[in-house]
Structure formats: C-alpha cells, structure tokens
Amino acid sequence: DSGVTQTPKHLITATGQRVTLRCSPRSGDLSVYWYQQSLDQGLQFLIHYYNGEERAKGNILERFSAQQFPDLHSELNLSSLELGDSALYFCASSVALGGSASGNTIYFGEGSWLTVV
Amino acid sequence: AQKVTQAQTEISVVEKEDVTLDCVYETRDTTYYLFWYKQPPSGELVFLIRRNSFDEQNEISGRYSWNFQKSTSSFNFTITASQVVDSAVYFCALSEASTDKLIFGTGTRLQVFP
Numbered sequence: 001d002s003g004v005t006q007t008p009k010h011l012i013t014a015t016g017q018r019v020t021l022r023c024s025p026r027s028g029d030l031s032v033y034w035y036q037q038s039l040d041q042g043l044q045f046l047i048h049y050y051n052g053e054e055r056a057k058g059n060i061l062e063r064f065s066a067q068q069f070p071d072l073h074s075e076l077n078l079s080s081l082e083l084g085d086s087a088l089y090f091c092a093s094s095v096a097l098g099g100s101a102s103g104n105t106i107y108f109g110e111g112s113w114l115t116v117v
Numbered sequence: 118a119q120k121v122t123q124a125q126t127e128i129s130v131v132e133k134e135d136v137t138l139d140c141v142y143e144t145r146d147t148t149y150y151l152f153w154y155k156q157p158p159s160g161e162l163v164f165l166i167r168r169n170s171f172d173e174q175n176e177i178s179g180r181y182s183w184n185f186q187k188s189t190s191s192f193n194f195t196i197t198a199s200q201v202v203d204s205a206v207y208f209c210a211l212s213e214a215s216t217d218k219l220i221f222g223t224g225t226r227l228q229v230f231p
Contacts, residue, residue: 002164033218043208043221056217088160106219108154108162 003027004109006091012115018079021112023091025072031055031094032074033106034066038087049074081116088113119144121211123222130199131230138194138225140209146170148214151185151192156224157205165207168192199229 003026013019025032034046036059045058049068060066063081068074078085092108120143130136142151153165166176168185176183180197196203206226210219 002161035219042223043210043219045218045220048217058218090162092162105164105167106152107164110159110161113160 002107002109004091004093004107006089006109006112008112009110010113010115012117013081015081015083015116017081017116018077019081019114021076021078021089021091021114023074023076023093023109025074025091025093026095026107029093029095029107030072032068032072033092033094034060034074034076035090035092035108036087037090037111038084043090046076078114083116086114086116119146119149119211119213119216119220121209121220121222123207123209123225125225126223127226127228129228129230132200133198134229135195135197136199136227136229138196138207138209138227140192140194140222142190142192142209142211144190144211144213146213146215150212150214152210152212152219153183153192153194154208154210154221155205156208162208165194196227199227201229201231203227204229 005024007022030051032049037043046060047066048056052068066076088111090111092106094104094106122141149170151168155163182195184193206224208224209222
C-alpha cells in the first residue's frame, strides 16, 4: 500500500459526460501528480500541483482540469468525454516540490479505471 | 530530448529462471534520476528503486538487482530465481533535474510460468 488513495476505482460513463476523480496523497506529501495510462499512449504525465498551486502541465487536454485543495487532496475533472479518454488514471504524490526532479520518490495510487461508452 | 526505451515487449520464463529486463535512456542533463516500477495485474504501480546519475553502484535487494551503466545509458533490472508472483509489467522511468515529471518506457510484460 503506497498510502495514496484514489476514488473511484472503476467508473463507466457515456460519451459527452463529465466525471471527477479524487486523490488523497500520502500523509505529509505536498506534491500531487496525475498520469494517464492508455493502450496507445502508454503512461503520460498530465499535471503537477504543489501545496495548492499548479506547477507543471504535461499532455493534458483542455477538456481536463485539476485542482489541489487546502487539505492537499486533489481532483481531476474530465469533461465532454470521448471514447479515447478511456484509460487508467493515476494519482501520485511526493514529499517535496522537486518531486522526481530532485530525486524524491513518486508514489502512485492504485488508479481509477475510466471506461467511456 | 528525454526518452526511455524498453525494447523487450514481453518475456516469458519458467519459475526459478533468472531474467533481465533492459532499459536504455536518453537525456542531455547531467543530473537525472532513474526509476523502476512494477505493475501487477491488479493495476497499481509499485515503486521498486530510484537511482541518481551520480551513483553507478549496482544495487541488490533480495532477488532483485539493478545494473546502472552510464557509458551505455542503461539501467537494467535482473530478477534471480523468478517466481510466479513476479509476473507483471515492469516500467523503467527517467526524471531530469530540470523537469519534474517521469518519462516512462513502454514497459516489459514478464510472465513467469510454474
């Protein structure tokens, strides 16, 4: 158990809908990351938050947004869903701002499986 | 540009065999970090090891060992006396000091048969 908690574990929704994925980082971790794992794109970095502020963006679509709240939990909002958004969405956390760039270990949650039908 | 290549898509072995998973990386940074993660069938990503670019010492943890060679830009992972529970997809990842994100390879699926 990495200590990173993600909900829901599985989600099936229709095209055009909106969903919210939730993440609670490990106790004491201030950095939260979101990654997407799909069959065609592999594991891709989406976005990084540190202590409530956005720090870096990766290949995140405009239809997707995220935020980190004062209690450090984070939410990833996916809207106008398309079939191609079906993927495993991971949240990860790290203790420091530098995260992997400073050699800190990034711990991943169990992921949220999203199926868009 | 940073890149991680795991050329082996799938490896099948019989229990108790040794197996090596290859990882080759590309980076222009002199300071970088390398990681291995395991993804069992249940889906979670489990951290295995982190290595920084200044530490080329090989590491052993039980049946697992890692060989980091800067000269060949490789960070290979060996499982000794493999077990069925080792069956999973293994990912190698790179993080440069200049960017705070993990670049993952495409993964190697290891199947260990009894």
